Amino acid sequence: xxxxxxxxxxxxxxxxxxxxxxxxxxxxxxxxxxxxxxxxxxxxxxxxxxxxxxxxxxxxxxxxxxxxxxxxxxxxxxxxxxxxxxxxxxxxxxxxxxxxxxxxxxxxxxxxxxxxxxxxxxxxxxxxxxxxxxxxxxxxxxxxxxxxxxxxxxxxxxxxxxxxxxxxxxxxxxxxxxxxxxxxxxxxxxxxxxxxxxxxxxxxxxxxxxxxxxxxxxxxxxxxxxxxxxxxxxxxxxxxxxxxxxxxxxxxxxxxxxxxxxxxxxxxxxxxxxxxxxxxxxxxxxxxxxxxxxxxxxxxxxxxxxxxxxxxxxxxxxxxxxxxxxxx
Amino acid sequence: xxxxxxxxxxxxxxxxxxxxxxxxxxxxxxxxxxxxxxxxxxxxxxxxxxxxxxxxxxxxxxxxxxxxxxxxxxxxxxxxxxxxxxxxxxxxxxxxxxxxxxxxxxxxxxxxxxxxxxxxxxxxxxxxxxxxxxxxxxxxxxxxxxxxxxxxxxxxxxxxxxxxxxxxxxxxxxxxxxxxxxxxxxxxxxxxxxxxxxxxxxxxxxxxxxxxxxxxxxxxxxxxxxxxxxxxxxxxxxxxxxxxxxxxxxxxxxxxxxxxxxxxxxxxxxxxxxxxxxxxxxxxxxxxxxxxxxxxxxxxxxxxxxxxxxxxxxxxxxxxx
Numbered sequence: 001x002x003x004x005x006x007x008x009x010x011x012x013x014x015x016x017x018x019x020x021x022x023x024x025x026x027x028x029x030x031x032x033x034x035x036x037x038x039x040x041x042x043x044x045x046x047x048x049x050x051x052x053x054x055x056x057x058x059x060x061x062x063x064x065x066x067x068x069x070x071x072x073x074x075x076x077x078x079x080x081x082x083x084x085x086x087x088x089x090x091x092x093x094x095x096x097x098x099x100x101x102x103x104x105x106x107x108x109x110x111x112x113x114x115x116x117x118x119x120x121x122x123x124x125x126x127x128x129x130x131x132x133x134x135x136x137x138x139x140x141x142x143x144x145x146x147x148x149x150x151x152x153x154x155x156x157x158x159x160x161x162x163x164x165x166x167x168x169x170x171x172x173x174x175x176x177x178x179x180x181x182x183x184x185x186x187x188x189x190x191x192x193x194x195x196x197x198x199x200x201x202x203x204x205x206x207x208x209x210x211x212x213x214x215x216x217x218x219x220x221x222x223x224x225x226x227x228x229x230x231x232x233x234x235x236x237x238x239x240x241x242x243x244x245x246x247x248x249x250x251x252x253x254x255x256x257x258x259x260x261x262x263x264x265x266x267x268x269x270x271x272x273x274x275x276x277x278x279x280x281x282x283x284x285x286x287x288x289x290x291x292x293x294x295x296x297x298x299x300x301x302x303x304x305x306x307x308x309x310x311x312x313x314x315x316x317x318x319x320x321x322x323x324x325x326x327x328x
Numbered sequence: 329x330x331x332x333x334x335x336x337x338x339x340x341x342x343x344x345x346x347x348x349x350x351x352x353x354x355x356x357x358x359x360x361x362x363x364x365x366x367x368x369x370x371x372x373x374x375x376x377x378x379x380x381x382x383x384x385x386x387x388x389x390x391x392x393x394x395x396x397x398x399x400x401x402x403x404x405x406x407x408x409x410x411x412x413x414x415x416x417x418x419x420x421x422x423x424x425x426x427x428x429x430x431x432x433x434x435x436x437x438x439x440x441x442x443x444x445x446x447x448x449x450x451x452x453x454x455x456x457x458x459x460x461x462x463x464x465x466x467x468x469x470x471x472x473x474x475x476x477x478x479x480x481x482x483x484x485x486x487x488x489x490x491x492x493x494x495x496x497x498x499x500x501x502x503x504x505x506x507x508x509x510x511x512x513x514x515x516x517x518x519x520x521x522x523x524x525x526x527x528x529x530x531x532x533x534x535x536x537x538x539x540x541x542x543x544x545x546x547x548x549x550x551x552x553x554x555x556x557x558x559x560x561x562x563x564x565x566x567x568x569x570x571x572x573x574x575x576x577x578x579x580x581x582x583x584x585x586x587x588x589x590x591x592x593x594x595x596x597x598x599x600x601x602x603x604x605x606x607x608x609x610x611x612x613x614x615x616x617x618x619x620x621x622x623x624x625x626x627x628x629x630x631x632x633x634x635x636x637x638x639x640x641x642x643x644x645x646x647x648x649x
Contacts, residue, residue, distance in 0.1 A: 022460075023460075025460070027456075051460070054456070054491065056487060056490070057486060057487075057490070059483040059484075059486060059487055061449060061479060061480055061483055062449050062452065062480070062483030062484050062486070062487045063487065064449070065448070065449020065450050065452065065453060065480065065484065066449060066450070066452045066453035066456055066484075066487060067453055068449070068450050068453055069390075069449065069450030069451060069452060069453025069454040069455075069456070069457065070453035070454065070456050070457040070460075071453070072438060072450060072453070072454060072457075073388070073438075073454055073457040073458065073461075074457070074461075075453075075456070075457040075460060075461075077453070092443065092446065092480070093446075093449055093450070096442075096443050096446060097441075097443070097446055097450060101439070102645060102646070102647070102648055103424055103645050103646050104421060104424055104425045104429045104431075104439075105420075105421050105424075105425060105429065105431040105433060105439060106419070106420065106421035106422030106423070106424050106425065106645065107422065107644075107645040108420070108421070108431055108432075108433040108434070109431070109433050109438075110648035111648075112648070141646050142646050142647070144647075165647075165648035165649065166647050166648050
């Protein structure tokens with residue numbers, strides 16, 4: 001099958017959906033002639049024109065609200081927030097409005113919009129361009145939160161998100177943009193709320209999100225040489241969460257390590273640990289649920305410090321080995 | 329522009345319905361029949377009704393937290409509206425929204441909003457959507473003087489002009505954002521001046537207690553928006569007789585000031601106009617008033633007899649299928 005990058009897969013999903021459905025449009029900063037800060041929408045202005053590629057000045061709150069309003073009357077906007085850090089500026093419209101309008105109006109309306117945003121560190125952009133806020137949005141009933149980790153997944157999940165009748169926070173990782181993988185040319189949906197086993201294994205389950213899925217897979221390849229067989233589970237959608245697949249995997253392996261880039265305190269790992277602890281999988285656990293996550297600091301500039309702030313492959317190897325060898 | 333008798337009757341009835349709704353809301357609260365809070369628009373009736381009288385039924389409004397008058401002006405069913413105010417299952421929002429969130433989407437009312445300035449960014453997007461749909465519809469976006477100082481307002485003005493949306497932004501300047509006087513940071517003329525600064529042709533301010541003046545100004549802006557001339561900003565100068573909400577002790581203004589504004593009652597002003605233009609006699613106006621209060625009384629009876637939502641349904645409707 002044809003291989004394209006994660007970034008190209010995002011662009012292809014948007015392009016195909018815009019060709020299919022005239023209600024779909026893009027709104028964001030520098031998404032037109034500039035092509036988006038990461039070049040995701042490069043070339044789309046030529047194809048769709050200014051009527052459907054709405055380039056805005058620096059107005060995160062305004063442009064997000066504009067997406068909410070357009071969705072409220074039946075359009076299907078895709079808003080791009082250039083860096084997830086700037087969703088702080090957009091959150092009033094996302095959290096107070098988009099997430100609540102349907103419920104608050106007793107079901108009279110819906111808000112079918114997607115807010116795409118790149119998250120994560122590793123680019124040397126430091127404190128204001130490197131954060132991972134997914135759990136803030138997971139905490140809001142009414143939002144869906146998607147975190148795709150492969151070119152194949154990102155296309156199918158974005159198509160599903162655009163077609164979904166609810167506001168979806170679609171979190172891309174900057175370091176994944178250039179990764180390549182097999183992606184069908186035709187349109188396909190990957191249902192929201194379905195996890196994916198990225199690697200089957202029997203000794204322990206790593207549940208990872210975002211870029212940590214790729215890092216965990218790399219760690220698993222190293223550990224198999226030591227005879228430790230790791231299952232890597234990618235939830236893909238954080239809300240709604242595929243609890244069933246998680247419980248099934250943990251029951252099979254009896255050990256679970258949760259890995260995410262976001263800061264550990266208040267992070268999604270706590271939610272995952274809670275879900276497992278409350279479930280029937282609890283009785284199958286052979287060791288405590290462990291978390292490996294971002295350190296309790298803002299993302300610093302210095303290369304070594306930046307790396308040390310979030311889990312790296314070697315950290316995962318070490319933690320997973322420790323857990324695999326743990327006898328309780 | 330001279331009103332027809334039919335229109336005069338209709339606006340008079342709506343003015344009294346709003347006044348009566350607000351008075352009933354207050355009474356129901358005092359009697360302990362409803363909980364929460366409310367934001368009453370007594371004294372601001374001409375702004376809501378004058379503005380919305382310029383719309384076609386297929387047009388839209390989006391409102392603010394003091395939105396009962398807007399809702400009635402857009403033609404809401406009073407029973408469903410009162411039922412929502414009472415938190416009942418058959419209210420507009422199934423009792424989930426209450427006073428601050430009443431919406432009548434089918435009727436073109438895209439909702440009141442509990443966040444000051446919360447509706448303004450959405451208004452731009454609704455305008456973008458209306459333009460794309462190209463069905464010749466317009467939106468009136470209401471907010472207060474308090475919202476005019478928010479970043480949401482200023483970002484939205486910029487985007488509205490950039491995308492030339494068919495939206496008329498209407499600032500109902502009732503002089504106070506809770507306790508903060510609009511005169512302490514601007515004057516209403518300065519709020520309206522933002523329209524010009526941002527490049528909106530049809531911007532102006534009105535005596536917001538004069539239904540005819542409001543109607544004429546908004547009509548021009550609506551016509552402009554409908555003909556592709558882009559957005560306008562209109563400031564209707566008015567006054568809220570009651571406190572901001574139920575917690576207000578009126579410490580920031582004097583009783584004399586309130587009395588002065590009561591002399592400029594928009595309903596009495598409209599009655600005087602109708603009388604002078606021989607559209608309605610005093611007797612006819614009184615009959616309309618009685619009708620307005622009777623309509624609200626019927627809505628109260630309907631609401632109080634309506635069922636509460638079942639607790640088992642709590643988690644319904646968070647997500648669309």
